[in-house]
Amino acid sequence: MTTHTTPTELSDDDATVIARTVAAIQPHDLEAGAQAAARQAQLTKPPGSIGRLEAVAERIAAMTGQPRPHLDRRLVIVAAGDHGVAARGVSAYPSEVTAQMVANFLEGGAAINVLASHAGARVRVVDAGVAGETPQHPDLLRLRIAPGTADFTRAPAMSTVDAERALAAGIALFTAERADEGVDIVACGEMGISNSTAAAAIIAAVTGHTARAVTGRGTGIDDARFEAKVAAIEEALALHQPQQVDGVQLLAAIGGFEIGVLAGVYLAAAAARVPAVLDGLISTSAALVATRIAPGAGEYLIAGHRSVEPGHAAALAHLQLEPLLDLGLRLGEGTGAALAMTLCVAACRLLDEMATFEDAGVTDAAGVVPPEA
Amino acid sequence: MTTHTTPTELSDDDATVIARTVAAIQPHDLEAGAQAAARQAQLTKPPGSIGRLEAVAERIAAMTGQPRPHLDRRLVIVAAGDHGVAARGVSAYPSEVTAQMVANFLEGGAAINVLASHAGARVRVVDAGVAGETPQHPDLLRLRIAPGTADFTRAPAMSTVDAERALAAGIALFTAERADEGVDIVACGEMGISNSTAAAAIIAAVTGHTARAVTGRGTGIDDARFEAKVAAIEEALALHQPQQVDGVQLLAAIGGFEIGVLAGVYLAAAAARVPAVLDGLISTSAALVATRIAPGAGEYLIAGHRSVEPGHAAALAHLQLEPLLDLGLRLGEGTGAALAMTLCVAACRLLDEMATFEDAGVTDAAGVVPPEA
Numbered sequence: 202m203t204t205h206t207t208p209t210e211l212s213d214d215d216a217t218v219i220a221r222t223v224a225a226i227q228p229h230d231l232e233a234g235a236q237a238a239a240r241q242a243q244l245t246k247p248p249g250s251i252g253r254l255e256a257v258a259e260r261i262a263a264m265t266g267q268p269r270p271h272l273d274r275r276l277v278i279v280a281a282g283d284h285g286v287a288a289r290g291v292s293a294y295p296s297e298v299t300a301q302m303v304a305n306f307l308e309g310g311a312a313i314n315v316l317a318s319h320a321g322a323r324v325r326v327v328d329a330g331v332a333g334e335t336p337q338h339p340d341l342l343r344l345r346i347a348p349g350t351a352d353f354t355r356a357p358a359m360s361t362v363d364a365e366r367a368l369a370a371g372i373a374l375f376t377a378e379r380a381d382e383g384v385d386i387v388a389c390g391e392m393g394i395s396n397s398t399a400a401a402a403i404i405a406a407v408t409g410h411t412a413r414a415v416t417g418r419g420t421g422i423d424d425a426r427f428e429a430k431v432a433a434i435e436e437a438l439a440l441h442q443p444q445q446v447d448g449v450q451l452l453a454a455i456g457g458f459e460i461g462v463l464a465g466v467y468l469a470a471a472a473a474r475v476p477a478v479l480d481g482l483i484s485t486s487a488a489l490v491a492t493r494i495a496p497g498a499g500e501y502l503i504a505g506h507r508s509v510e511p512g513h514a515a516a517l518a519h520l521q522l523e524p525l526l527d528l529g530l531r532l533g534e535g536t537g538a539a540l541a542m543t544l545c546v547a548a549c550r551l552l553d554e555m556a557t558f559e560d561a562g563v564t565d566a567a568g569v570v571p572p573e574a
Numbered sequence: 575m576t577t578h579t580t581p582t583e584l585s586d587d588d589a590t591v592i593a594r595t596v597a598a599i600q601p602h603d604l605e606a607g608a609q610a611a612a613r614q615a616q617l618t619k620p621p622g623s624i625g626r627l628e629a630v631a632e633r634i635a636a637m638t639g640q641p642r643p644h645l646d647r648r649l650v651i652v653a654a655g656d657h658g659v660a661a662r663g664v665s666a667y668p669s670e671v672t673a674q675m676v677a678n679f680l681e682g683g684a685a686i687n688v689l690a691s692h693a694g695a696r697v698r699v700v701d702a703g704v705a706g707e708t709p710q711h712p713d714l715l716r717l718r719i720a721p722g723t724a725d726f727t728r729a730p731a732m733s734t735v736d737a738e739r740a741l742a743a744g745i746a747l748f749t750a751e752r753a754d755e756g757v758d759i760v761a762c763g764e765m766g767i768s769n770s771t772a773a774a775a776i777i778a779a780v781t782g783h784t785a786r787a788v789t790g791r792g793t794g795i796d797d798a799r800f801e802a803k804v805a806a807i808e809e810a811l812a813l814h815q816p817q818q819v820d821g822v823q824l825l826a827a828i829g830g831f832e833i834g835v836l837a838g839v840y841l842a843a844a845a846a847r848v849p850a851v852l853d854g855l856i857s858t859s860a861a862l863v864a865t866r867i868a869p870g871a872g873e874y875l876i877a878g879h880r881s882v883e884p885g886h887a888a889a890l891a892h893l894q895l896e897p898l899l900d901l902g903l904r905l906g907e908g909t910g911a912a913l914a915m916t917l918c919v920a921a922c923r924l925l926d927e928m929a930t931f932e933d934a935g936v937t938d939a940a941g942v943v944p945p946e947a
Contacts, residue, residue: 245678246685247666247793251909252882252902293620294937301936305618310929312619319920420620509625527900528917529625536624543916544901547692556683563674564667 234263275322282459283349300333330458371465390535400486415512448494505541607636648695655832656722673706703831744838763908773859788885821867878914
């Protein structure tokens with residue numbers, strides 16, 4: 202990642218970078234989608250029999266503009282950050298775990314390392330704003346915007362400048378990865394003690410659900426911590442009134458540095474016509490930030506899985522996305538997104554590699570016997 | 575597959591082969607399952623956060639007797655057969671498509687070829703009883719017990735001798751594959767015009783549901799064919815009264831040659847402590863035959879996906895299995911099983927490859943900071 206633009210170089214015109222990226226987002230290529238659907242109908246299977254994988258492949262065709270898309274260059278981005286609201290006792294784990302897990306990602310011992318390998322994807326880790334020290338490592342982008350956000354029950358989580366910096370850094374990261382090794386599909390995950398509190402706050406603000414309705418048990422909290430978490434979100438919503446603000450202000454008020462980086466990745470992926478696979482609660486809350494900045498970015502998102510977190514379903518419904526997997530995951534890191542990435546690859550391989558009725562000499566549903574049969 | 579026992583050699587003592595296989599089926603190795611669960615609790619993730627994949631890995635550990643199972647040698651078996659009940663106009667496609675699709679499997683152009691490649695699995699195809707001619711091919715086991723079953727609305731689908739022959743052939747196939755190249759996990763699919771009619775009849779007989787309740791649209795039939803399909807199943811149930819007969823008689827009365835071969839594979843896989851992944855309606859109906867012969871075989875089955883066929887849910891409920899995927903598939907061939915196989919591989923890789931809290935120096939949920947942290 203030696204070619205990455207450093208945060209210092211970015212800071213002059215982050216707002217310009219964001220605006221340029223948003224302006225570059227185009228709608229789906231409907232012609233490519235229609236070509237994919239036409240091919241789908243000629244493949245040696247009853248029409249519609251591959252179920253949702255047919256729609257996935259056709260949607261990726263429309264995203265990429267390729268009637269037979271290839272998803273060979275696969276990237277998993279894991280953004281990490283700490284949260285001032287952790288001081289409110291909303292988590293089962295102390296904030297020191299965020300830096301420890303970043304080290305684990307870099308050593309290859311975390312669940313996302315295994316599942317990225319399983320999906321044939323490379324992993325890039327971002328220290329967007331971890332409180333503890335993170336190591337120098339070739340696979341780690343050390344932004345370190347701040348040592349965690351401020352406690353958003355008392356003040357904005359971050360300044361507007363830092364929110365733009367996080368977004369622009371996500372854009373720069375994706376752009377550099379695409380230039381360096383290529384990206385045909387990206388899966389987005391995160392790590393950050395207490396970040397399910399920030400994510401639930403964003404989801405409540407955007408969807409209009411109450412804090413309690415979108416708050417879950419995160420990594421496994423007891424009743425007392427759950428009540429503290431609901432109260433913290435209610436206080437933040439009352440303090441910042443983030444329901445109607447723009448995406449940058451939403452991120453600044455109640456977001457996180459890792460959430461900002463992922464939102465930037467979604468914007469850049471959409472601008473580059475690259476499908477981005479959502480993971481769970483936090484990665485999907487970042488998609489709410491991105492689509493508040495640029496509604497058209499939603500066309501380039503794929504819902505990987507349905508988390509057990511109650512706010513996740515609300516966020517996916519707002520994005521009008523139906524998840525591919527429902528396995529009771531609640532880990533984050535991009536684990537559900539990496540698993541779903543393999544389904545996207547399978548869907549596109551089916552579209553590209555299957556024989557047509559005519560190729561294979563198979564009689565179709567209309568009873569048309571191919572010439573060579 | 576040159577080492578395979580030929581059908582002629584098998585025919586003397588098929589009943590003995592089946593009985594010996596059934597007798598070899600042992601219950602789960604609970605100690606191995608407990609060791610897997612104990613390791614699961616030490617991995618760098620909140621307890622339970624990998625959701626159903628944790629249970630899948632622990633169950634495969636108990637099946638295989640290996641606390642950290644490896645699923646490196648993967649086999650997909652696709653068994654094909656034709657059905658006399660096709661004469662009743664129950665299908666959207668003519669029977670000639672069965673042989674055409676067998677040729678397509680051997681050429682690598684079908685959906686299952688793509689998805690087996692995606693899963694890193696080899697494919698073996700069985701002509702269990704196809705009406706049309708099938709080619710000589712190294713990947714095709716040509717049993718050809720008969721050119722399709724009899725119309726089971728008028729007579730048993732096959733003789734008891736042929737039912738035993740199909741079951742023993744499935745056992746021999748699995749046993750030879752295991753001896754030749756090894757099998758750590760097997761996914762089972764099928765092809766056979768009108769075989770969703772036979773499968774629905776088996777499901778109605780075993781679960782006690784009405785024919786109408788378990789009958790679906792198969793590859794996509796209209797209302798008239800749907801009514802013909804329900805009527806054919808009702809007639810077969812009235813003629814053969816298969817509700818209480820044993821598994822071999824059930825197969826003989828209303829089954830299919832490909833269903834018998836798959837049932838034999840399930841028995842052999844269970845006897846060898848190898849997990850077998852079910853596909854959709856027909857492959858799961860074969861599991862009902864197998865578990866009627868040997869209830870303990872059910873412990874070695876994994877439900878791959880939930881088909882759109884209404885009878886599939888009834889069959890899975892009877893087997894007390896919860897499917898891993900729900901993608902609206904209704905193709906058969908083993909497609910859903912091959913996709914689910916990749917989830918089983920992922921689950922076992924997570925169990926085996928992830929770092930423990932102690933290995934990685936990560937603080938656990940109890941706040942225990944590891945010595946090196």
